[in-house]
Amino acid sequence: MSKKEQYVAAIDIGTTKIVAIVGKKNENGKIEILGLSKALSTGVKRGVVQNIEETVSAIQKTVEDVQKISGIMFSEVFVGIAGQHIKSMKNRGYIIRDNYEDEIRKEEVFRLIDDMYKIHIDIGEEIIHVLPQNFIVDNEAGVKNPIGMCGRRLEANFHIVIGQVAAAKNIEKCIRKANLSVKDMILEPLASSDAVLTDDEKEAGVVLVDIGGGTTDVAVYYDNIIRHTAVIPFGGNVVTKDIKEGCAILQRHAEQLKLQYGSALGDIAPEDKVVSIPGISGREPKEISFKSLAYIIQSRMEEIIDAVNFEIQNSGYADKLAAGVVITGGGAMLKHLPQLMKFKTAMDVRIGYPNEHLAGTAKNEINQPMYATSVGLIMRGFEFLDTYKKTFDASEKSEYTAPKKPLAPPVLETKEIPEEEDELVEQTYHDEDKIPTIEKIKGYLSRMFEVEDQPIK
Secondary structure, eight states, X not given: OOSOOOEEEEEEEOSSEEEEXXXXXXXXXXXXXXXEEEEEOOSEXXXXXXXXXXXXXXXXXXXXXXXXXXXXXXXXXXXXXXXXXXXXXXXXXXXXXXXTTSBOOHHHHHHHHHXXXXXXXXXXXXXXXXXXXXXXXXXXXXXXXXXXXXXXXXXXXXXXXXXXXXXXXXXXXXXXXXXXXXXEEEEHHHHHHHHHOOHHHHHHOEEEXXXXXXXXXXXXXXXXXXXXXXXESOOHHHHHHHHHHHHTOOHHHHHHHHHHHOOSOSTTSOTXXXXXXXXXXXXXXXXXXXXXXXXXXXHHHHHHHHHHHHHHHHHTOGGGOTTOEEEESGGGGSTTHXXXXXXXXXXXXEEOOTTTTEESTTHHHHOSGGGHHHHHHHHHHHHHHHHHTXXXXXXXXXXXXXXXXXXXXXXXXXXXXXXXXXXXXXXXOOGGGOSOOHHHHHHHHHHHHOXXXXXXX
């Protein structure tokens, strides 16, 4: 095959992890992931970069890893953007054409889209995406693709995504300091939607809920058109924080508890099981019951689901979502979350895996909800290149010539966090020694104070 292979690289800068990923399209149009690397994210809070140096360091580490794994060198990347500063609005625009007998060309549609980037928005904000919803040609409404039609007046309804300039600039700065350049910035819920939703779901009406560490992203589709996007400013990390504070334990133990023993439904958690947490600095171990842990998680997850419900109502499509809810992201792996979500939203719920458009040997390894955004960024990257007929600067090591650019300032090194040796121990209490009886408490108190009965003088 004489045609040069096209590769795309992307970086997902999340609150809990930073993922670098590189892929290509095979002859069937499916995505093959050639390499993926992730590092702990310490400089990002609620989807917004707060420590440039730590984030740059993590990006460099993952990029080096992924280039080594895949053998593909690249100097450009597609990057995801999220955070509580993201908001969306609707707008309508039109152009009057010179001749109604000529066919509408792609360039005219692009001109209409470009006009939307000039609308008035608040100071300190910028438009990230202009998404056409439908077109109107000479008062003929509901046109999905006007290219090739004839008409004098071309009109369109748009869904416009707006974010803070500072947040976008900080992401760009991190990528630039890692000796890369941003090809395009993509809203993360749109990327996740591409990776996990089917065309049938988008047509029937569906809500994508991507539960990350710091944010929960929401995207509503109906009739194959994006109708609503929102970013809720809390995710899985607030659940961990509640466990930490509610059980008075360390953050790492709280995270481990959530992942290994957590459940989103308190009523069905076993009453006779506890987990033993190692004591802080040699103190006595602490025992936490599965049931109380599940109730802590449930109360916080209900709060997140209520915020999702508000966004669904806000979209105006709450009664048209035949395909229900698809949950993805790292938070989707919480036990019994689909059941809780179904109970609270009264809709069908499934977990979204990014296997819809994947192929190749790495398919099973990548097929986890936490990688939905990363896979979606690759897909959006190929879509961007196809739409705008652009090329992407990436090739195999032997053919690659790096672009000349100024050397980046030195960055702090990331240190690998060593595996914790202290482990949580699960225990089951039987009826005779259930947690703790009155006699046990009395005996404990008497031993503690060693009080002897003495007559009052």
